[in-house]
Amino acid sequence: MSESSTLAAADVLAVLGWLPDGRHVASAAIAGAGNMNLVERVTFDDGSTLILKRARGWVEKYPDIPAPIERAEVEAEFYATVAGTAAGTAMPQHLGFDKSQAANLFEDLGEASDGMTAYSGQLIGDDALDALADWLHQLHNLKTPANARLANPKMRALNAIHIFDYPLDPGNGFDLDSITPGLQAVADRLKHDGEFVAAVRRVSERYLGDGPGVLLHGDLYPGSWLTTPNGLFLIDPEFCWIGPREWDVGVLIAHLRLSGQPEASTERLITRYNDALDQALMNKVCGIEIMRRLIGVAQLPLTLDLAAKTALLDEARTLVLASTI
Template sequence: MYLDVTTSIAEIGICLNNIGFIDPKHEQILSVEKPGEGNMNVVLRIRTNKRSFVVKQSRPFVQKYPQIMAPIGRIYVEYQFYQAVSNKAIEPHIPEILRYNTDNHLLILEDLGDCKDMSYLYDERNIGTSQLHQLLDIASQIHKSKPEEYPENMELRLLNHQHIFVLPFLKESDFSLNAIQEGLQELALRYRSDETLKKEISKVGQQYLSQGNTLLHGDYYPGSWMSKGDHIYVIDPEFSFMGFAEFDIGVLAAHSILITMNIDGLQTIKSG
C-alpha cells in the first residue's frame, strides 16, 4: 500500500496495524503531516495520542521528480545503513529505527522533533568551524563501521554517477543553468569544453562506481544534515555503499565551498 499526505488517517492506521506497529484499540492517529520537502521518498510525520514518529516509503521513482526512475529497494539500503552504524558514538546523531517492513517498503523512524534542514547554510553563506568538526566526526564514525555484508546499491549509484560526473559536463544539455543563476550557463561552458578536466572527472567517476571497503553515507551534503541548536543529525542514507572515504569528505568539502564561496573550510577539513 502506498501512503502519502493525502491518504486518510483510517487507511494509514490499517496499514500500520497490519504490520503490527500500532494497536488501534490503544493508540489512535491524531494527525499526518509532511515534516519537510523530501526528494527521494515519501516522508510523513505521524502523531498519535501516545507518540510521534516518522514514516518513510520508497517508490519505483524519485518522489520529487516522478519522471526519474529509481530502485524501490533503496529504503532497504537505508535500513541496513542505520543498523550498520548503530554504535554509542554515532547513535546520538541518527534516528532510531522503530520498524522496517519490506512488503510495503516502509521504514519507521524516531521523530527527531523540531530540527532544521541545514540547507539554510546556503542562504546564510556560512558554515561554522564547530559544525565542520562535528560533521567530520560523524563521517569518521560512519567510516569506522564494518558491516560483514552490505548492499551494492549499484542502481542508485549509477543514477547518482550520471548526475555528478556526466550530465553537468555535457556541452549540450536540456537543463538550463541560467534557471539557477543568470550567466551560469556561459561560465560553465569553460569547464564543459575542457577535455583534460573531463578525462580526470571520468576517472573519479569510475572510482565512485568501484567497490571499496569503507561504509559511506553517499549523499553527505546539507540536505542530509539536520540541526537542533548546536547538535547535528545525519539522515537519508539511501545512497550509502561500500566505497572510499574520500567521496563523503569530498562532497562535504565541495558544499562548504558552495556555501561560503571561499576555500577556508577546506583547510579545516584537511586538518580535521
C-alpha cells in the same frame, strides 16, 4: 516490493502492526523538503509522533525520474550496521522496516532545522563542523562486513548519471540561463573541455566500480543533517556505498565552498576528522560536486550571481585537474 505505495500513512502503520498500543493516528503531514522519498510526520491522538519514510519507484521531487525502490532496504541495512556504535547515536532511532511497503519507521527528533540555511549566508559553526567530522571518523572506521546490499549498485548507477554524465552532456537540454543568465556559456566551455571531461570520467569509473573501502554516507550535504536541542543528527543514508573515505569528505567540503564558508572551516573539518586522506582524490570529488551542483539538475538554493558561479566552476576545474587544494 511494490513500485509505489498508495496507502495512507495510517493504513500503512495499521497493516504493518506499527501502531503503538492504544493509539490512533490523528494526522500525517509531510516532514521536511525531502528530495528522494515520501517522508511524513505521523501524529497520534495522545500527541506523540513518529516519522514514516517510504520509497517509491521515482524521485519524490522529480516524479519523471525513475529511482530504485530498493533504496529503502539499503537504508534499513545502513541503520542496522551502525546500531549500537558511536556513529549510530548521532542518527535517529530506527524502529522498523518493511519490504512490501518500502517503508522505514523512525523516532521523531522533534524541533529541528536542517543545514540548508548555510546557502543563504548562515555560518556553519565550529560545534557543527566538529560533530560532522567526528561522525565521519566514526562511520569510516567501523569494521564493516562485506555486504552486497551496502554496495548499493542501483543507487550508484542512478547517482552517477546526475553527478558525472548529465551535467556534462552538451545535449541535455537543461536551460541554465533560466537559472542564472549567462551560465549556459560558462557550462558549455566545461562540457567541451576534453581534459576536464576525461578526468571526471575516470572518477566516475571508480565510483561505479567495486573494491575495498569504508562505509560511506554517500550524499553528505547540509540537507543531510538536523540540528536539534540534543545536538546534530545525520539522516538520509540511502546513497550509501562502500568506497574511499575521500568521497564523503570531498562532497562535504564542496558544500562548504558552495555555501561560502570560510577557508578555516575546511581546515578545521580535515584536522578534526584526523584520518589520512588522498588529497588528489578528495580534490577531484570536491570539484565534481561543485560542478554538478551548479550546472546539473540537482540545484541548490544559492543566491550567487554569474561571476560567483563562474569563479566556483573555475575552482572546480582546478580541483579536478590538480593534486592539492
